[in-house]
Amino acid sequence: MGYGIAASALRGGHHVWGFDVNTTPADRFRQEGGAEGTLADVADGLDVAILVVLNAAQTEEVLFGADALVPRLRQGAVVMSCATVPPQFARDMETRCSKAGVLYLDAPISGGAVKAASGDLTIMASGPDAAFAAARPVLDTVAATVFELGDSAGPGSAMKATNQLLAGVHIAAMAEALTFGMTQGVTPEAFLKVISKSAGTSWMLENRAPHVIDGDYTPRSSVNIWPKDLGIVLEIAEDAGFDAPITATALAQYGKAVEMGLGGVDDAAVAKVYARQAGLTLPGEDE
């Protein structure tokens, strides 16, 4: 998604450097017009630093770790932080950035690699007006929708966690229902055709059930996302004294998928957990 965001910003007329621990997408981005230069060379000239990493630990490492970015940014630059993190972590990052004179936009992203590449992300953002203003020229080129959820860090991450709770549950529920139907002779094709037009539908069902039908588990979004994101949801919930039993049950299903060696494939593969338990053969599987 970082590559897609960089490409969208570049297409929007910005001067964009791309950095990644994996050199392949960074090299590709430079070949396609990304600016030349090391982060050490360019950090103090940046207006906006967009962080598209996996989790809170990576976010903290980039901002304040061994090669800390924040001390090298100019006063008034804005960090746009896109990972799914606990709201309290986002508030901590905002406080620490603020002490360094750097603005922080709590800006988790939704939409996947495809919408990142086309500049059509949804961003659930919160932060002070100055952070929104500093990030605006970039937001305008990378996002189709920016929800402005509050004037400090926290609400953006809270909404993202809430969305992930539902998204993760809905994918697993799709898998449960699709395979349940198969035990009763409902084909996956009939399932999608009928349920997508009925009260049982969800955004995730319409997006992921086709992957099961096609037997295509090329990772548009991988199983590994869900132990991470639903884990964050349950961590937040536990801190708040909130029981989330459906989330916990869905998380267990993704855990089983990881145990089956499916962590790196498309998250629709959680259907294989159900199929194996019930002795069903999904499309594309050998009989």
Add this chain to the structure above:
Amino acid sequence: MGYGIAASALRGGHHVWGFDVNTTPADRFRQEGGAEGTLADVADGLDVAILVVLNAAQTEEVLFGADALVPRLRQGAVVMSCATVPPQFARDMETRCSKAGVLYLDAPISGGAVKAASGDLTIMASGPDAAFAAARPVLDTVAATVFELGDSAGPGSAMKATNQLLAGVHIAAMAEALTFGMTQGVTPEAFLKVISKSAGTSWMLENRAPHVIDGDYTPRSSVNIWPKDLGIVLEIAEDAGFDAPITATALAQYGKAVEMGLGGVDDAAVAKVYARQAGLTLPGEDE
């Protein structure tokens, strides 16, 4: 929903008798143009008998119980059976009707009382061509969408159970996410505004979250539906050796709602189970 279906069929130009153990809707229907006469008098002249009852037990009672309807129907009449029932039960009913020379359409309905009244139901139907042909003039007046799912009873009920699995899970997941968000300062209004436009949305979320926001638990569809329908799903699953852990978890939440005395109110009230556990105050509740 029976009243709405009868009214839609009447509006469509059919001669319609309405019968109900509750005399109020039956009386109202007669005042609005329903035909006069007892079931004993008119049974042998019916082309179509539409059964809109609660479950399999009531379906069997009406068709083959003390005042059995099927022996009184003419040869070639069709029973359109609308309750959510196990597929095997639907197959049994078809076999028993067939022995009496009566057609059977496995025809579970979806859409609620509002769409029943406007003739806009979705029907998940299966049965022989003759049953579809016999029911067609009525189907055309009561349904906006008829999915034709197979040439015998069973597939209609299987698809309905699959839809109910998802619908029941999605309402409870909406409640879990909405209240989870509240623990992090996400208001129910912001939840609906943002999530309904994001990957976490579902048909049920968009339909039911407004009831929580409005604090309006007038039963459009009651909590009591879900222990029944998710119970049928789990019964079918158990017979098939299929584990449905998310369904079972959602069912437990509805069970808690019933224990709280909420069985007769709108199913969005499952949010109150979460709110009570976490000490949250939902819209419309006293502080």
